[in-house]
Amino acid sequence: NAGVTQTPKFQVLKTGQSMTLQCAQDMNHNSMYWYRQDPGMGLRLIYYSASEGTTDKGEVPNGYNVSRLNKREFSLRLESAAPSQTSVYFCASSEVSSGGWDTQYFGPGTRLTVL
Amino acid sequence: SQQGEEDPQALSIQEGENATMNCSYKTSINNLQWYRQNSGRGLVHLILIRSNEREKHSGRLRVTLDTSKKSSSLLITASRAADTASYFCATGNTGGFKTIFGAGTRLFVKA
Numbered sequence: 054n055a056g057v058t059q060t061p062k063f064q065v066l067k068t069g070q071s072m073t074l075q076c077a078q079d080m081n082h083n084s085m086y087w088y089r090q091d092p093g094m095g096l097r098l099i100y101y102s103a104s105e106g107t108t109d110k111g112e113v114p115n116g117y118n119v120s121r122l123n124k125r126e127f128s129l130r131l132e133s134a135a136p137s138q139t140s141v142y143f144c145a146s147s148e149v150s151s152g153g154w155d156t157q158y159f160g161p162g163t164r165l166t167v168l
Numbered sequence: 169s170q171q172g173e174e175d176p177q178a179l180s181i182q183e184g185e186n187a188t189m190n191c192s193y194k195t196s197i198n199n200l201q202w203y204r205q206n207s208g209r210g211l212v213h214l215i216l217i218r219s220n221e222r223e224k225h226s227g228r229l230r231v232t233l234d235t236s237k238k239s240s241s242l243l244i245t246a247s248r249a250a251d252t253a254s255y256f257c258a259t260g261n262t263g264g265f266k267t268i269f270g271a272g273t274r275l276f277v278k279a
Contacts, residue, residue: 159210
């Protein structure tokens with residue numbers, strides 16, 4: 054099993070350009086997440102998808118859109134990139150237990166630089 | 169806003185010593201988890217402790233949870249150079265989904 058995969062690994066954009074970050078998981082998890090991590094900080098939740106067909110905003114959704122394409126895939130789109138979106142982006146997936154908690158499995162990340 | 173705040177921000181120890189990291193949080197939780205992140209990699213889950221548990225062990229890891237003080241600690245015993253990484257606490261409420269990660273403790277273990 055590959056777990057959670059992300060593409061691309063690195064990307065440089067100019068201000069105003071758009072791009073889509075791809076994420077796929079092969080663990081048959083219902084829930085998927087997009088986070089950003091800035092230097093010296095923890096992860097901040099951008100968007101999440103509790104199950105196929107649903108998406109919800111996290112802590113920092115402005116400037117982003119998401120698509121839960123199917124159970125495996127969850128993409129993150131930057132419509133008009135800004136330097137403030139320079140960050141490392143992580144995708145994660147999980148399955149919420151009957152007890153109400155989940156362990157998240159993370160992809161390797163995408164390093165995005167916006168000039 | 170970040171729920172969990174780790175302390176210290178950075179920790180440097182010699183191989184073989186124990187490393188203790190603390191996490192404080194603000195609101196009631198269903199569970200608290202610790203994750204590790206090696207440089208340039210994604211986070212890896214280490215251990216989960218539920219709100220009705222006080223202590224949990226996994227190999228060289230020992231986690232405690234004090235819900236009255238809204239705090240948790242992670243102890244790594246007999247540390248190794250390979251333990252060098254950042255460690256994050258993450259708090260969750262019932263229903264999952266909005267797990268909140270702290271800013272992390274950077275641990276450096278010198279060989």
